[in-house]
Amino acid sequence: MLHRTRAEQVLEIYEDFVERFPDFKSVCEAEPEAIENELSSLGLRWRARNLHKLSCEIERRYGGVVPRNKGELLELPGVGNYISSAFLCFSENIPEPLLDTNTVRIIGRLFNLKINDSSRRKKDFETLMRRLLEFGDCRHFSFSMIDLAEAVCRPSSPLCHECPLKLSCSFYRRSHDETDND
Missing domain, CATH: 1.10.1670.10 (Helix-hairpin-Helix base-excision DNA repair enzymes (C-terminal))
Known part of the structure; x- marks a missing residue:
């Protein structure tokens, strides 16, 4: 949600989104249009579609648990080098460079x-x-x-x-x- 968007703009939408969709399964079970509607005010329709695909892939392949391996992360839809590094750095404290x-x-x-x-x-x-x-x-x-x-x-x-x-x-x-x- 922070892609080209300031944190202040994201905060309220993020909190509402997480309340409505608390896990990957709930995102995956929702219609892609529902996810797009939730994130439309951020101008991220394409990101919403990727989030839906990503959630379904994590649910299907990993039982709703995000992999902790960079190679597996990079195979996920919509996940590139920056996102995989950010996830590993911030959630696992693994020294991955964040280059932006x-x-x-x-x-x-x-x-x-x-x-x-x-x-x-x-x-x-x-x-x-x-x-x-x-x-x-x-x-x-x-x-x-x-x-x-x-x-x-x-x-x-x-x-x-x-x-x-x-x-x-x-x-x-x-x-x-x-x-x-x-």
Whole structure:
């Protein structure tokens, strides 16, 4: 539900949805149109169809229990690398890199890597993120990256002076040097 949608918009719809459909079986037993109607205000008709297919597949193949294996997750309808990594990271605390627009921006700025639309699929970003995940609780780290990107390391007008990583950040050093030279 959070795909291209802010958390504030999702919260009420999510809570109502979970109350009405508390498990995969109830989603699977519902008509696909009912799921689409529940999520239509988020503009996610295609996501609703995938959610219905996904729920039926998890119910049929795994007895309603989400697999804990990345390969099996990737075989599920509508589940790609990001969703499988997010599930393993947040539900199982397995160190899987979450590479999205926000985390790629932080990594790119920290390590002076060129950032573009395909950066989240590049091996160098994944390798760096995997190395960073080695230093503790991956769930906490991933939430911290998401929070840092939203509050400080924003796409435009980043608050570099407030960043706890500024002394290690190539972007900060470069912009700080330019300011000092003015």
